[in-house]
Amino acid sequence: MNCFECGAPAVGVCRFCGRAVCKNHVQTMPYIVALYQGRDGVTKAVAVSDVLYCGFCRPQPRPVPMPELV
Ligand SMILES: [Zn+2]
Ligand SMILES: [Zn+2]
DSSP: OBOTTTOSBOSEEOTTTOOEEOTTTOEEEEEEEEEEEOTTSOEEEEEEEEEEEOSSSOOOSSOOOOGGGO
């Protein structure tokens, strides 16, 4: 598999969108595994830091409502 951006051999795949990226274009960002509401009513996130990110897609910071899928 080759880099989405430059075509060089890819070192990994973006956790968010699945694009392949080479070592020059790979980035990292925290990945939120789950959101939950604590007893104090504050929304908390279970996150993994430094997952592979392509730098092109735009992960949304919050879950997106999808009422049309219900
Ligand atoms: Zn590249
Ligand atoms: Zn991506």
